[in-house]
Amino acid sequence: MTRLRIDLEKPLGDFSLKISEELNIDTVLGVLGHNGAGKTTLLRLLAGLDRTERGVIEFGGSAWLDTSHSIFVPPHKRRIGMVFQDARLFPHLTVAGNLNFAANRAVGQLLPRAEVIKTLGLEGLLARRPAGLSGGERQRVALARALMSGPQLLLLDEPLSAADMGYRVELLPYLRQVIDRFKIPTLYVAHTLDELTQLADQLLVLRGGSCAALGSVTEVLAQLDLPEVAGREAASSMITAQVTAHDPDYQLTSLAFGGQSLSLSGLVASPGDKVRIRVFATDIAIALEKPEAISIRNVLPAVVSEIRIDTLSPFADVLIAVGGQSLRVRMTRASLNELKITTSQQVFALLKTASLASG
Amino acid sequence: MNIDWQAFLLTTQLAGLTVVILLLVATPLAWWLAHSRRAWVGWVEALVALPLVLPPTVMGFYLLLLFAPDSGPGAWWFSLTGEPLNFSFTGLVIASAIYSLPFATQPIQGAFSSVGEGVLEAGATLGASPLDRFFRLALPLSRRGYLTAAVLVFAHTLGEFGVVLMIGGNIPGETRVVSVALYEAVETLNYGSAHTMAAILMGFSFVVLLTVYGLNRRFAFRLGSGG
DSSP states (O other), rough: OOEEEEEEEHHHHEEEEEEEEEEEEEEEEEOOOOOSSHHHHHHHHHHSSSSSSEEEEEEETTEEEEGGEEEEOGGGGGGGEEEOOOOOOTSSOOOHHHHHHHHOOOOOOOOOOHHHHHTTGGGGTOOGGGSSOOOHHHOOOHHHHHHHHHHHHHEESSOOOOOOGGHHHHHEEEHHHHHHOOOOEEEEEEHHHHHHHOOSEEEEETTTTTTEEEEEHHHHHHHHTOOOTTTTOOOEEEEEEEEEEEEETTTTEEEEEEEEEEEEESSOOOOOOEEEEEEEEGEEEESSOOOOSSSOOOEEEEEEEEEEEEESSSSSEEEEEETTEEEEEEEEHHHHHHEEEEEEEEEEEEEEEEEEEOO | OOOHHHHHHHHHHHHHHHHHHHHHHHHHHHHHHOOOOOOOOHHHHHHHHHHHHHOOHHHHHHHHHOOOOOOOHHHHHHHHSSSOSOOOOOOOOHHHHHTTHHHHHHHHHHHHHOOOHHHHHHHHHHOOOOOHHIIIHHHHTTHHHHHHHHHHHHHHHTTOHHHHHHHHHHOTTTTOOOHHHHHHHHHTTOOHHHHHHHHHHHHHHHHHHHHHHHHHHHOOOOOOOOO
């Protein structure tokens, strides 16, 4: 657990970044926000690439910035590793040369080079020049290079969002492995929720330069008043569950959480594993009575805890408590009214599918 | 037929020395021009580019006045060394450096600009200090700009005539460069020597350019797609 205290103010065109938080970064803190919310500026201020008139940054025990005491630690002395949207590899050096550049300037304990190369699958690329690499390969090299500099804090600025979207799927498992293996506190900036639900354990939502929400991914996803996590594609919940059994015949995996059980297809996990499941709000239906003779296998007793109606759209969002966890359900306003659903009401949640967020 | 080999040697020395001096002088100047956001950068840029448009005789005239041993910088130099700047090899080198300054500055400035802030920022986050970033990133990424600058300055100094005539005159072994020797040969109707010297200069220049452009191709790496 690393403590990062920030108290920053920086004018940005027609609004300002104004954020004062004490962040305890365990593994990955996801920073979410629409374009122009100040995410990249926050990262650049942390890296020391941008400066501001008024602010404090304290990482671990040391001050990186304290404008009232004229403290500014320049970027090359901050022991950070940054990966930019565009990989920014050094074109005159080979892949190995890029890694050496970082390793030669690293302070403190170096991560084992062979392990970094293996984790990011760079064995066959070392002699190549950046110009000959694909977009995904470049980002892998950029990540490896950042790791080789021995960072105490990793800053990832939308590493999956460069023009070439094809390598998104290819890169995610590498990121996951880097996070799991090297356990470096990471700030991960993204403008879509997808990758963050798979990689982050905490979320910071930035809106108009200010912190709109901060908490565990599960907590933030369950906040019905956050447009950043309420989009049609995004609205979802996270359940932490334990794998209890796998039926190879039907190819179904049984999971348990808070006294409830789930049966899902398409999971790659073995009994005993703790997994995080992402359930989309549109994949859950609500019934007032327990339905009999229905193809949906997951029927869970639940209690309605919060209702939010958006009169500008056909939909309403309902938060239900199931086995001690919160699930977000999206239904039409018409259904909500016809079923006369109110808070504290006992209902049944019908869950069609869910996907594995991370192992 | 008499070929003035001494003039060839002097010309090569002058051009070589000018290249060395200008690469050293133009580097900080070009870096500043490429990175400064001050309002008066434009003024400096215009001043540096002046020799591109002025007739060499205008430059030569002002330099003649500045180099004169009775006042200004010329007097200071005279009191320091006991030698006048006018009609001396040293004066010629200084004049060449001033006259060719834009030919060194502009390609290097262009190269520095195209290195881009992004790569330097990446270097900073990897622990490279500003000087480290300059020598390990900016400089190697700008080598084509340096090559172009060196060739242009060398070639431009070979072809210099007006400025030399104004401030250097025609002193064998001191200020008589090939272009002046050639002019004198023609003036004295010594067409045989003129032919030979002109042909050698042309052949030599062509070989230099050919070598450099060949090298330049080998140096090439696709910067645009380098990330």
